[in-house]
Amino acid sequence: xxxxxxxxxxxxxxxxxxxxxxxxxxxxxxxxxxxxxxxxxxxxxxxxxxxxxxxxxxxxxxxxxxxxxxxxxxxxxxxxxxxxxxxxxxxxxxxxxxxxxxxxxxxxxxxxxxxxxxxxxxxxxxxxxxxxxxxxxxxxxxxxxxxxxxxxxxxxxxxxxxxxxxxxxxxxxxxxxxxxxxxxxxxxxxxxxxxxxxxxxxxxxxxxxxxxxxxxxxxxxxxxxxxxxxxxxxxxxxxxxxxxxxxxxxxxxxxxxxxxxxxxxxxxxxxxxxxxxxxxxxxxxxxxxxxxxxxxxxxxxxxxxxxxxxxxxxxxxxxxxxxxxx
Amino acid sequence: xxxxxxxxxxxxxxxxxxxxxxxxxxxxxxxxxxxxxxxxxxxxxxxxxxxxxxxxxxxxxxxxxxxxxxxxxxxxxxxxxxxxxxxxxxxxxxxxxxxxxxxxxxxxxxxxxxxxxxxxxxxxxxxxxxxxxxxxxxxxxxxxxxxxxxxxxxxxxxxxxxxxxxxxxxxxxxxxxxxxxxxxxxxxxxxxxxxxxxxxxxxxxxxxxxxxxxxxxxxxxxxxxxxxxxxxxxxxxxxxxxxxxxxxxxxxxxxxxxxxxxxxxxxxxxxxxxxxxxxxxxxxxxxxxxxxxxxxxxxxxxxxxxxxxxxxxxxxxxxxxxxxxx
Numbered sequence: 001x002x003x004x005x006x007x008x009x010x011x012x013x014x015x016x017x018x019x020x021x022x023x024x025x026x027x028x029x030x031x032x033x034x035x036x037x038x039x040x041x042x043x044x045x046x047x048x049x050x051x052x053x054x055x056x057x058x059x060x061x062x063x064x065x066x067x068x069x070x071x072x073x074x075x076x077x078x079x080x081x082x083x084x085x086x087x088x089x090x091x092x093x094x095x096x097x098x099x100x101x102x103x104x105x106x107x108x109x110x111x112x113x114x115x116x117x118x119x120x121x122x123x124x125x126x127x128x129x130x131x132x133x134x135x136x137x138x139x140x141x142x143x144x145x146x147x148x149x150x151x152x153x154x155x156x157x158x159x160x161x162x163x164x165x166x167x168x169x170x171x172x173x174x175x176x177x178x179x180x181x182x183x184x185x186x187x188x189x190x191x192x193x194x195x196x197x198x199x200x201x202x203x204x205x206x207x208x209x210x211x212x213x214x215x216x217x218x219x220x221x222x223x224x225x226x227x228x229x230x231x232x233x234x235x236x237x238x239x240x241x242x243x244x245x246x247x248x249x250x251x252x253x254x255x256x257x258x259x260x261x262x263x264x265x266x267x268x269x270x271x272x273x274x275x276x277x278x279x280x281x282x283x284x285x286x287x288x289x290x291x292x293x294x295x296x297x298x299x300x301x302x303x304x305x306x307x308x309x310x311x312x313x314x315x316x317x318x319x320x321x322x323x324x325x326x
Numbered sequence: 327x328x329x330x331x332x333x334x335x336x337x338x339x340x341x342x343x344x345x346x347x348x349x350x351x352x353x354x355x356x357x358x359x360x361x362x363x364x365x366x367x368x369x370x371x372x373x374x375x376x377x378x379x380x381x382x383x384x385x386x387x388x389x390x391x392x393x394x395x396x397x398x399x400x401x402x403x404x405x406x407x408x409x410x411x412x413x414x415x416x417x418x419x420x421x422x423x424x425x426x427x428x429x430x431x432x433x434x435x436x437x438x439x440x441x442x443x444x445x446x447x448x449x450x451x452x453x454x455x456x457x458x459x460x461x462x463x464x465x466x467x468x469x470x471x472x473x474x475x476x477x478x479x480x481x482x483x484x485x486x487x488x489x490x491x492x493x494x495x496x497x498x499x500x501x502x503x504x505x506x507x508x509x510x511x512x513x514x515x516x517x518x519x520x521x522x523x524x525x526x527x528x529x530x531x532x533x534x535x536x537x538x539x540x541x542x543x544x545x546x547x548x549x550x551x552x553x554x555x556x557x558x559x560x561x562x563x564x565x566x567x568x569x570x571x572x573x574x575x576x577x578x579x580x581x582x583x584x585x586x587x588x589x590x591x592x593x594x595x596x597x598x599x600x601x602x603x604x605x606x607x608x609x610x611x612x613x614x615x616x617x618x619x620x621x622x623x624x625x626x627x628x629x630x631x632x633x634x635x636x637x638x639x640x641x642x643x644x645x646x647x648x649x650x651x652x
Contacts, residue, residue: 133459
């Protein structure tokens with residue numbers, strides 16, 4: 001999906017190098033798994049985390065930068081993301097990811113467990129090669145832990161009809177925003193920006209990550225199946241109650257209670273009713289407000305970065321990514 | 327199971343500290359998972375990897391040692407081991423481990439995936455705290471990768487009736503011997519032994535690990551169910567063909583072919599027939615020879631270590647662990 005970056009040719013080139021490094025590092029003896037990993041990389045997402053990393057690196061001191069180090073760190077971010085995706089797909093029993101069969105559906109949960117683990121080790125290799133001895137080792141370990149605690153928290157909340165907005169925001173802060181924050185922060189840090197900019201980058205990344213996940217969860221309630229490339233309301237059926245539903249439920253608990261009670265026994269028709277009810281009771285509308293607030297916070301902080309073409313491009317990207325459907 | 331160490335009171339005390347540190351570090355918000363993790367730790371195995379680590383540390387320069395650092399590294403070894411166990415149990419669909427329900431059977435595969443991942447992150451935390459900037463970071467990452475490649479290799483060989491002894495030895499070298507080798511090596515290194523002793527320690531650990539895994543695989547063919555605390559011939563039913571079977575098959579392929587062909591459809595009665603055939607065709611007897619060779623290599627190398635009460639104890643332990651049933 002590097003075509004997403006057609007208007008950002010410098011970034012696109014750098015992401016191509018990330019893609020090559022992933023393929024180079026993911027050497028497994030089993031040819032099936034090897035193929036699946038390469039297919040997953042290529043069918044891949046937008047490489048958003050490495051992209052934000054490079055944007056923030058470009059804001060730094062170009063003369064001091066080491067392109068090989070930057071490429072490895074950018075790659076580590078995508079690998080950490082991929083590892084969690086492979087494991088997520090086991091949890092969700094997902095047949096598809098980005099329109100391509102998941103590792104777990106093609107090879108079984110067994111292979112998917114170890115494949116995810118292997119991606120973690122390659123992630124680990126790369127950060128050791130690039131930042132061993134720096135404080136960023138511990139920051140990475142901390143981020144990885146936050147990511148998993150976010151996922152565990154989300155799982156522990158499954159089918160809980162008393163789920164709160166606060167708990168949801170905590171979960172996505174760990175499972176999504178943490179990695180966006182790390183990407184922007186490391187871009188600034190290894191791009192040799194000042195400590196203040198590094199701190200700003202971490203905050204901007206966190207806000208972008210929060211908005212991004214909320215936006216993603218909104219899509220579950222507004223997209224057609226073909227567009228989403230995954231089954232409609234998969235999260236709801238799995239007992240993962242996201243922001244639009246939580247907000248609609250807050251003001252109208254009785255409407256939703258019968259559906260919650262069915263847990264995984266809910267039918268497709270009932271899931272579609274829930275979808276309509278969430279829209280009817282302004283769940284989507286209110287969730288968009290949350291997303292917009294996080295996006296605006298991000299955009300305002302971007303405006304405080306040093307003026308440059310990169311800042312402009314970063315603002316454009318953030319806008320394009322997060323408010324295209326408002 | 328720290329009673330195993332009753333005759334080694336110094337080691338037993340140190341392992342108790344490892345146990346406490348594991349409990350301290352495994353703080354999860356979900357109380358069920360928290361309990362399961364603590365139960366797993368306490369019901370735990372023999373803590374062999376930390377124990378070998380401490381034995382080798384004791385051979386070093388005691389005055390230069392930092393007990394807190396040593397405790398953390400010993401703990402990291404057990405956590406890495408536990409992480410792979412939690413994920414292994416998913417693959418094997420195991421109901422029991424050490425006579426206690428597995429995480430996957432109590433909470434489902436979902437929780438087990440993330441719980442294993444979380445153990446990996448706590449392992450990372452500990453090694454970053456204790457050896458950031460040292461070459462041992464990369465050595466740890468390498469070991470973790472070897473462990474997973476060993477498991478992946480074993481999985482890719484499932485139900486393959488043409489499995490070779492060589493391939494088996496490669497698998498167990500990764501999935502088991504690697505971590506024993508790391509434990510002994512790190513004990514020597516962080517105990518401030520000489521580079522020569524560190525290298526010897528790594529070799530001794532590898533030989534002990536190989537013998538230990540072969541011995542474990544032999545038990546599948548010689549133990550009663552109660553003794554083993556897991557279903558008889560679980561590995562065979564899962565398509566994991568270990569050394570006793572591979573050796574018996576080498577000289578009598580036709581005898582075993584009909585059983586291989588049934589794959590996971592094999593009945594309990596048939597599994598018991600295989601067990602008898604493996605014994606009849608000297609699979610167990612020959613596998614014991616392999617185990618004995620690795621054990622002897624380990625013991626000979628232990629004899630070359632500097633003479634000390636620890637060396638004596640290490641020799642006793644290795645003998646007790648690996649040749650008790652010959």
